[in-house]
């Protein structure tokens with residue numbers, strides 16, 4: 546289990562002080578997959594970095610950096626995922642891992658993550674800008690506010706446990722959940738008309 550209690554982070558440099566994280570409290574049960582979304586610059590990467598510091602955790606970027614091979618984006622990510630899982634981490638941290646791949650490859654990689662997660666029961670914290678991806682993968686979706694960041698909503702994704710790109714994404718409940726998360730992020734960005 547991963548417990549984050551009242552995490553705060555201020556970046557300080559001469560003449561500049563950024564209160565990136567106001568206070569985040571969040572727990573992830575052992576073997577759970579939780580997605581984190583929020584407005585740009587709200588501190589998602591900072592959150593993962595802080596988690597990686599108290600824990601034996603690996604992120605995809607660590608594994609990717611170790612592999613300077615010339616592979617396609619999708620292959621690089623497959624290698625990175627395999628390496629990350631091979632470390633047998635307590636927690637797998639993923640920071641927008643599929644941003645640079647095409648849509649079909651992205652769907653394949655999402656399903657790879659789901660298979661690995663089910664087979665190895667890896668506790669996973671997955672940051673993404675993609676609301677559909679968050680709802681498709683997550684058993685919970687945590688919506689962060691703008692900086693100084695707090696948890697705006699911790700939403701249980703009450704979709705069937707077995708996920709499938711076609712069936713799950715065409716469920717009416719999937720549409721409701723993505724609409725809800727979208728409105729929450731708009732709210733976090735200060736778009737009052739979307740409240």
Ligand SMILES: Nc1ncnc2c1ncn2[C@@H]1O[C@H](COP(=O)(O)OP(=O)(O)OP(=O)(O)O)[C@@H](O)[C@H]1O
Pocket residue numbers: 556557563565583584585586587588589590591592692
């Ligand atoms: N090393 C740093 N020094 C100073 N400020 C920083 C540093 N890293 C991040 N920040 C600031 O902290 C805030 C949160 O940044 P962070 O990268 O964690 O957000 P993010 O949600 O991951 O962003 P994005 O949506 O662009 O991926 C931003 O205002 C950013 O400018």
